[in-house]
Amino acid sequence: MQCHLLLLVFSLGILVKYSQADCNICSSESNVACVSENQYQNCTANAIPTGTVYTCPNNTYCSAMPEKCTANEAFASCNDCKKCDGVVPFACTSPTTFALCNAVNEITSYEFSCLTGEVCLSQIGNPCVASVNGTGASCSYYAVVDDLCTQKASTGRYPHPNDSSCLKYVYCFRKGSSWSGNIWQCPSSKPYFNATTSSCVATKPATCA
Structure with a gap:
């Protein structure tokens, strides 16, 4: 019984991670890119978000799942901005800026800027990475x-x-x-x-x- 419960928790964790798309990144499942927690753009054949920005209906959230929008906030994408997670020592504060996190996982007041052509990506150890066609930042x-x-x-x-x-x-x-x-x-x-x-x-x- 305990083994089955652990397997269920592990599977749920994978599902949540799978369903959360990086901000401004095209999802292979839905062929859209979440550009905020409840907005998305369609993607080109080259996986570039473009055109009209659509809003998810009825207070639902944009996700990487095939149906694009979900009522489950746990699956919401594009929600890593201005958050300290206790693992990475910084948080992105805009598409091109970041700030350090203190000992109690709060963002410090001083911001640093990425170099020209770079964006802030919170999922890795180095806050600034080269932008691909202006996409890929953790913040909307x-x-x-x-x-x-x-x-x-x-x-x-x-x-x-x-x-x-x-x-x-x-x-x-x-x-x-x-x-x-x-x-x-x-x-x-x-x-x-x-x-x-x-x-x-x-x-x-x-x-x-």
Whole structure:
């Protein structure tokens, strides 16, 4: 009986881990990427999140499971931001910043920034890793995007604040009484976003990595 119980607990742990997708990473099961706890984007054939940001219905959570959204918070993805787990000595505080954790698993007040082209990933020992097409950070990009659009307070296209490769851009728009934004991928024929012209171009701008 005890052996069966231990097996059940172990199996549940595997299921939870399997069902929790990394933030901004495409799931092979659902072909979407969770971009916040309750939002997701469809993925391209190259496993890049792109296009419209969809919201899970009825207070459900985005997960790596085939049905995309679940009512079980234990399976929620994109929820590692600003959390100290007692194992890794730091916590990501945004897509490109992190802070150390103290002895009682609280985040310290001083933040460190990753290098250009890197993102913070909380699941490994080194907080900053090279970004792949602007994806892979433990924290949601959309808090950063909405902050950008609130600052701009104008409809239009702007450089993605966390994509130094210039493969993506942010389209800002007014949503009710507030500003919001979507992240878009430039097409393969014109893969780079030019901040000066606010358009996708074929030649990489000198300011891009």
